[in-house]
Amino acid sequence: MNLKSLLARPFANYIYNKTKKGMLSALDDQEAILKSLVKTGKSTVFGKEHRLEGVSDHASFADAVPVRDYEQFKPYIEQVKAGNANVLWKGRPIYFAKTSGTTSGVKYIPITKDSIDNHINTARNALLCYMAETGNAAFASGKMIFLSGSPELERIGNIPTGRLSGIVNHHIPSYLRSNQLPSYETNCIEDWETKLDKIVAETINKDMTLISGIPPWMQMYFDRLIEKSGKPVGELFPNFSVMVQGGVNFEPYRARLTESIGRKVDSIELFPASEGFFAFQDSQEAEGLLLNTNSGIYYEFIPAGEIFSEKPTRLSLKDVKVGENYALIINSNAGLWGYNIGDTVKFVSTEPYRLVVSGRTKHFISAFGEHVIGEEVEAALLKAAREEHIKITEFTVAPFIRQEKGKSYHEWFIEFENEPASLQQFQAKLDQNLREKNVYYDDLISGNILMPLQVKTVRKNGFIDYMKSVGKLGGQNKVPRLSNDRKIADDLAAFVS
Structure with missing residues (x-):
């Protein structure tokens, strides 16, 4: 174990203990976040139009702010793209996360100076909680691959714009840069098959210890590695011990990915989106993903059967029940208000608040x-x-x-x-x-x-x-x-x- 792994352990224990403490204060943290969001939001264009100055609790907030999907929210985004400030949040976003939705075409999701930490720190916390719980710090010594979109950014309304994974790539801490693969140049390749060949060439002879990406990408990567080497991935990378994945339900892919590796490796599941990083697997033992309750996002939950109702029931975190399907609605310091992200979730526990992603509202x-x-x-x-x-x-x-x-x-x-x-x-x-x-x-x-x-x-x-x-x-x-x-x-x- 090298110095980097040894130094990571105390920080991992600190984050792990802080996460466990946060489980006990989830409801109080959510109330504080709502008040903080309203305090900042009331001076924005959106806040004035929706009279946020009169909001004092969740009930008055739900009366003031309707639930919207991206298409209904788009006029405000267009104002931001046109160069206007203080539209949805103070100032202007520092990025637009560009995503090609299956129902709304290209979407531009604001990321602000206040919201960027949600995306960066949550992924970090997931890895550190894993390290603290399992004692496996050795992976921090080896090479880590993050299968991501291109980090090259364009400008929309003079705001740097690109795929979320490409944006996050710019914020990887300096102490991990020497561990990160593939190279920046390879990550910038747009054609996926060309990029995949380059990734394989850069990684096939390295000491890979952690591999991260959405399961379909990882399977394509594994298939190409096996084709080139003639070995299962676990034999090719004997120190490979952690697989980090999110974006889709892992279970349909688990059996084939495990077969490609040829042995068991630990898995960490994440629930990220361009709109925010909502939950992560904090334990290898417990079912579900821990809801990120103190990271600039105030959550609401609509019973899944009411999502297309004109005036659906809007629940705060304290009102949710285990086993019920809910459409996830977010309000955040990225300037998203009453925003329907399109995912449905089901809680498997309320002490602490752990959930699974159960589907898409439009799928x-x-x-x-x-x-x-x-x-x-x-x-x-x-x-x-x-x-x-x-x-x-x-x-x-x-x-x-x-x-x-x-x-x-x-x-x-x-x-x-x-x-x-x-x-x-x-x-x-x-x-x-x-x-x-x-x-x-x-x-x-x-x-x-x-x-x-x-x-x-x-x-x-x-x-x-x-x-x-x-x-x-x-x-x-x-x-x-x-x-x-x-x-x-x-x-x-x-x-x-």
Whole structure:
């Protein structure tokens, strides 16, 4: 163990103890953040229009500030892009995080001087909590790879603009720079496949100890490493011990990633977004991710079934219940107010407040009134995969609405690592699992309104080729698990085996 690992341990213990202390003050911290946000926000254009000076508690705040998605919030962003100051927060943002949303096109999310620490410190705290809990400080001595977007920034309204991961790349502490891979030049490559080849060349002979990225990226990286070396990743990198991932639910990818490594490594799950860093896995033992309750964000929660209501119920943290699905609404020192980020969460604990990401508010299937959500399809697929001893590379689901004689059904597009012995048997188990998860879907099947689901097998690397064909390979782009229309499904038809 080198000096860097030894010095990290006391700081890790400090952050770990501070995090545990924060678990006990979560509700008080949330109240203090709301008051602080309102105090600053009331002098902004947004604050004056919404009379924030009259806000004294959550109830009066909910009356003053409506829930908005990006499209409804966009006029304020356009004012900021036009050069105006004090629109959503004091002064002007120091960055725009540029993200290509699946429903809103390109989005420009402000990051302010006050909010940047939320993005930087939360990732750091996750690693330090892991180090303190497990005693594994050795990874700090080796090379760490952060599979990110390009750190090259453009200017929009004279504000530096780029992918969040590229922005964060500029804020990696100097003491970690010597450990970081790939090189800045390689990170700047826009074409994902060219970039991946360069990353492999730069890392294949290094002492990699930590690898971080969204699971689909990591799998592509692992596949390329195995192809070049002929060895499993865990053998190629004998000191590789920590895998950090976020952006999508890890479980559908876990089995194949573990097989690619060839042995068990610890995993740290994160819940970051351009709008904020909301939660992180603080323990290898406890279920769920710890909500980041003292980092400039005030949270609200809307019961998932009410998210499209004209006046939905808006709950503060003290009102949430374990096991309920909520749409996550944020108010932050980035200048986001009543902002619907599009994710749904479910608490697994309120002492402390730990949650799992259960889906997307706009990613569902309800073409027939069933309102199937991401959590349900993922759970149904994972159970069927375990029962049939198969591994899944990627998948998505869409409704097939029969126009002529015959019944409609859910159509699943699945890329298998190893195909089931009987696709019909696998389909039957998958359908039964989904029926057990969603009573409305079960009613439609038992009522003979829908046919049981149908699986289309996507050829090897079909999803990668599909993402390439629509210009979304790499970056922060992910395949939506669910669509309520046929756009993705129709495009994927060209990649079915």
